[in-house]
Amino acid sequence: MIELQENQLVGKGLHREVYVHPDDSSLCVKVVVLRGEEETRREQAYYKLLQRRNIVWDMLPQFYGVVETNKGEGAVFELIRDVDGSVSKTLEYYLQSAQLTEQYSQGIQHSLQLLKDYLLSQNIITMTIKPKNIVYKKQDEQSGLCVIIDNIGNSDIVPLSSYSSFFGRKKIMRKWTRFIASMAKHYPDNQPLQIILSGF
Ligand SMILES: Nc1ncnc2c1ncn2[C@@H]1O[C@H](COP(=O)(O)OP(=O)(O)OP(=O)(O)O)[C@@H](O)[C@H]1O
Ligand SMILES: [Mg+2]
Incomplete structure (x- = not known):
């Protein structure tokens, strides 16, 4: 105990x-x-x-x-930590301030692309993807990794996509597209974020 x-x-x-x-x-x-x-x-x-x-x-x-x-x-x-040892902060934290997003935009953009590729290559199924359920593991000023800390898995009655990368890919792409659209909608005044999202 x-x-x-x-x-x-x-x-x-x-x-x-x-x-x-x-x-x-x-x-x-x-x-x-x-x-x-x-x-x-x-x-x-x-x-x-x-x-x-x-x-x-x-x-x-x-x-x-x-x-x-x-x-x-x-x-x-x-427990996901930044390179300096502090507990990594959520992507939500980085998106709540346009200035912070701007400061780390290169790393955030690249890490989002890496996350998308990772989910597809490993066929990892998520529920709704949200910025509060991702932490940005900061490596340095220009780079980091987006790590999904919550809401993975599959609630389908017949979870075909968990076992077939053909169906998995379709589901992952659908979740990803909604994730990008929801960020664009939720942070309309965050210009650096809107620029990042336009690449997806
Ligand atoms: N593995 C981890 N590494 C670093 N921080 C974490 C980790 N897991 C959780 N956290 C932090 O704790 C917070 C809450 O964790 P988590 O999202 O798992 O809780 P929850 O109650 O299931 O969330 P939700 O409200 O989405 O249902 C996260 O937003 C994040 O800040
Ligand atoms: Mg959560």
Whole structure:
């Protein structure tokens, strides 16, 4: 049983809280705080499938199983950090300021292209892709990696796309197109972002 400390909270979404693992600062522990059991079950099932398929984990955190914590069952993942050691910030954070987007636009643009290619080449199926569920792992001023930290998997009753890269590709392209369109719509005043998106 591990003890999660409030001062080790790295982030929270609508359903989960994420803490630095008390025994290993390269890991994080995610605990459900509000009706996230179903999503967690789907996520873990999908991770098992990816592990069996032996994918590369460049733009997806590794999953290391579940542990008992003082806040209930926790799922252990790789904690994504920038090169300087600080916990990577979400893409949402970088898009909320046009000035920040501008500063990192080269890296953001390139990392989005890399992410798209990665999802297609590894046939990784996502639910809706959102900037709050991607962290930008900053390498230096010009480069970084977009890592998807939430909302992967497949809720189809017959999840053909999980097993067939033919159907997978169609689904990934559809999700990607919606992702690009939703960012364009959500940040109309972010000019540097609009320029990045026009390349997709
Ligand atoms: N592996 C990780 N590395 C770095 N930061 C992370 C990681 N996983 C989560 N985070 C941070 O914690 C926040 C919440 O995590 P997560 O998105 O998994 O929670 P959630 O409750 O499932 O979210 P949602 O509201 O999308 O359902 C993220 O937005 C991100 O800032
Ligand atoms: Mg999330």
